[in-house]
Amino acid sequence: MAHPARPGASIPAVILSLSLLTACGGPASQPQPSPSNASPSSAAATATESTTAAASPSATGTSPATPPPSASWTTYTTAAGDLSFDLPSTWNIKDPAGELAEGGGAFAEVTSEDGRLLATLRTNMATGSTCTEKYPYSVIESQDLPQLKQDDRMPRYTFETRGNTDIPGPPETPAAAYGITIAAPPEGDTTCYIFHFFTWPPNAAMFGGFYNPELNLTPGDPSLPYLEKAKLYAQTPEYRDIKRMITSLRPAG
DSSP: OOOOSSTTOOOOHHHHGGGOOOOOSSOOBOOOOOTTOOOHHHHHHTOOBOOOGGGOTTSOSSOOOOOOOOSOEEEEEOTTSSEEEEEETTSEEESSOSOOOTTOOOEEEEEOTTSOEEEEEEOSOOOOOOOOOOEEEEEEEEEEOGGGOBTTBOOEEEEEEEOOSSSOOTTTSOEEEEEEEOSOOOOSSEEOOOOOOEEETTEEEEEEEEOOTTTSOOOSOTTSOHHHHHHHHTTSHHHHHHHHHHHTOEEOO
């Protein structure tokens, strides 16, 4: 996943160092329905949505309105065979998208019909974090994902930002990302850097991406500040499809 706050910028290693591996392998292919093709509506029904408007003074207060769903969706089961998720049938999946971790696991990239990277799914990831600095933040959306709960820890989907016009986020530039996290909702005026990992056997997993206006098609004035673009993107049909896809993640079978 590329950090897109400004052209050429990269995500600092401290944020998601383990997720930033260069993709390799064959071309992406159209997703094929799994034998146990679950309906998108049944997957969505397992997720209990809760907006975290009270998490921060800069939270939006309500989730963006959900547009009509895409005409055709399909279910994909990872090559590792342990996870499934729903996605538009016109999107592409590269699986595996690169070298797997020792011991295997999943490594899949989801791209749009025109080849734009929208999200990355990885499992069997060793993670660790040290919060040495805190930043202003906003929570655009947050939703619990009970179907992925492990060891009484509730993961949640979130679209959140770090930094603002006065105080830049790490490293000296704002950041916005959508994905699944096990971290508790932030409180107060500042919080740690974005950490989008969740507990999944044998250790941890991730499914999401950093907002990049060059990849995430955003309406409006191209000269708008990065964080304003991120909030506009949250209103688009493409983002709603990304959210629907990520929140449909569930154990295969």
